[in-house]
Amino acid sequence: xxxxxxxxxxxxxxxxxxxxxxxxxxxxxxxxxxxxxxxxxxxxxxxxxxxxxxxxxxxxxxxxxxxxxxxxxxxxxxxxxxxxxxxxxxxxxxxxxxxxxxxxxxxxxx
Amino acid sequence: xxxxxxxxxxxxxxxxxxxxxxxxxxxxxxxxxxxxxxxxxxxxxxxxxxxxxxxxxxxxxxxxxxxxxxxxxxxxxxxxxxxxxxxxxxxxxxxxxxxxxxxxxxxxxxxxxxxxxxxxxxxxxxxxxxxxxxxxxxxxxxxxxxxxxxxxxxxxxxxxxxxxxxxxxxxxxxxxxxxxxxxxxxxxxxxxxxxxxxxxxxxxxxxxxxxxxxxxxxxxxxxxxxxxxxxxxxxxxxxxxxxxxxxxxxxxxxxxxxxxxxxxxxxxxxxxxxxxxxxxxxxxxxxxxxxxxxxxxxxxxxxxxxxxxxxxxxxxxxxxxxxxxxxxxxxxxxxxxxxxxxxxxxxxxxxxxxxxxxxxxxxxxxxxxxxxxxxxxxxxxxxxxxxxxxxxxxxxxxxxxxxxxxxxxxxxxxxxxxxxxxxxxxxxxxxxxxxxxxxxxxxx
Numbered sequence: 001x002x003x004x005x006x007x008x009x010x011x012x013x014x015x016x017x018x019x020x021x022x023x024x025x026x027x028x029x030x031x032x033x034x035x036x037x038x039x040x041x042x043x044x045x046x047x048x049x050x051x052x053x054x055x056x057x058x059x060x061x062x063x064x065x066x067x068x069x070x071x072x073x074x075x076x077x078x079x080x081x082x083x084x085x086x087x088x089x090x091x092x093x094x095x096x097x098x099x100x101x102x103x104x105x106x107x108x109x110x
Numbered sequence: 111x112x113x114x115x116x117x118x119x120x121x122x123x124x125x126x127x128x129x130x131x132x133x134x135x136x137x138x139x140x141x142x143x144x145x146x147x148x149x150x151x152x153x154x155x156x157x158x159x160x161x162x163x164x165x166x167x168x169x170x171x172x173x174x175x176x177x178x179x180x181x182x183x184x185x186x187x188x189x190x191x192x193x194x195x196x197x198x199x200x201x202x203x204x205x206x207x208x209x210x211x212x213x214x215x216x217x218x219x220x221x222x223x224x225x226x227x228x229x230x231x232x233x234x235x236x237x238x239x240x241x242x243x244x245x246x247x248x249x250x251x252x253x254x255x256x257x258x259x260x261x262x263x264x265x266x267x268x269x270x271x272x273x274x275x276x277x278x279x280x281x282x283x284x285x286x287x288x289x290x291x292x293x294x295x296x297x298x299x300x301x302x303x304x305x306x307x308x309x310x311x312x313x314x315x316x317x318x319x320x321x322x323x324x325x326x327x328x329x330x331x332x333x334x335x336x337x338x339x340x341x342x343x344x345x346x347x348x349x350x351x352x353x354x355x356x357x358x359x360x361x362x363x364x365x366x367x368x369x370x371x372x373x374x375x376x377x378x379x380x381x382x383x384x385x386x387x388x389x390x391x392x393x394x395x396x397x398x399x400x401x402x403x404x405x406x407x408x409x410x411x412x413x414x415x416x417x418x419x420x421x422x423x424x425x426x427x428x429x430x431x432x433x434x435x436x437x438x439x440x441x442x443x444x445x446x447x448x449x450x451x452x453x454x455x456x457x458x459x460x461x462x463x464x465x466x467x468x469x470x471x472x473x474x475x476x477x478x479x480x481x482x483x484x485x486x487x488x489x490x491x492x493x494x495x496x497x498x499x500x501x502x503x504x505x506x507x508x509x510x511x512x513x514x515x516x517x518x519x520x521x522x523x524x525x526x527x528x529x530x531x532x533x534x535x536x537x538x539x540x541x542x543x544x545x546x547x548x549x550x551x552x553x554x
Binding site: 021 | 148322325364367368370371374375377391392393394424427429463478480493536538
């Protein structure tokens, strides 16, 4: 079945210059393999479309059941240059909760 | 075991948080983080106007307010409140609280040494663009090297009640008391890495105790009285994150995980002046109500360079807003935007960027925002950035005329013309560690 990422994960996002970071954390530890399979750098890049000018990098933290994404060129120049209301990418983590992922009922823990 | 509490996640954080921390339960060290990347340039400008200023002005009155409690409970304070004038900050603290011993850490401010560095062949290339600093030399406003925890620990060793630094790293504020009290040495990389993780968890204040937390946010108790984070640190490097009994918010593994991921880069290489911490080695477990245990952190030797934070004058910017309502709020806002852009085009002004977003539609989430065909209202927000102030000033005259001359139903212009603001940009670079010499001074 297809569910929004927010059903199995929570997120927090922030900035480093013109790069936004999004931490994606499994709500239950057994959801981590699903996260690692479904939430790839390519899909995150496609999800945000033209909002992300550069590449998306992904790092794995299996010890925390979490993934860390770096979205380069995602903040309109970043820091004080940015003209955006969300110049620090604080809300990008919440946006990602809408991304649809594929999982079976067993994985969902039903 | 020692208790280290952070009462300020940035300059502008809750004024009462440090007071709550010293009064509502036991702590040994109060740390306060005042500096963001561009704060130094603001402070540099204040110092240019008045040589007595250039530091976090909230800090001395805070110390005055809590001085008696600090003495009674033997709590030491470590803060990077010194900005570009740690001595000036220390003198003001001494004036307001003469009974406290105050030490400052100096050597991070390299503004006066930039030419010397350039002459000696240090290009201070921008870590993002690769450009050498000579490209912006004549526009530099401030330049500071990030210093680590060992100089702060040395300042604690003078017996100071209050240690004031300039541009120390945020995490160093938490690491320093552990070095000082546990006698750690520079080769204790695992312990230093664990302490660095502790520093990262607490450096954003209440983000470690339920603030900005997505999990069960609607049922987080008493955020109005949220407890700020406290690290119970142990000599082997392991620690527990907690908060004072009776305060609001929540501490749990999920909350701490969110903060660990906050503003993180490569988790295997969290680089500080003291060590490189590997965040993939962190082990967490819930250890009772409002307690999370952290152990297992591994570290490696630091690099041979220190990060340098340079700020420089870039240009000018302004953002202006108007509100449009149903029906067709978004269409009206887009038409208004097109009119502004056409008028600016006819004026032939040079802008580096004109950026438009619709709050209430997709301003924050962009293409990821949920579709809303006809929202009840949107706020049109247009921002411009230019090298020359005149172009930005002209832009600020272009929004309010739309109330009479644009699409129907514009409102929300009551606050007048947009403000023109200077853009001070940030230039991150590296410098060989040997070039930065810190020293500690006790201020009488």
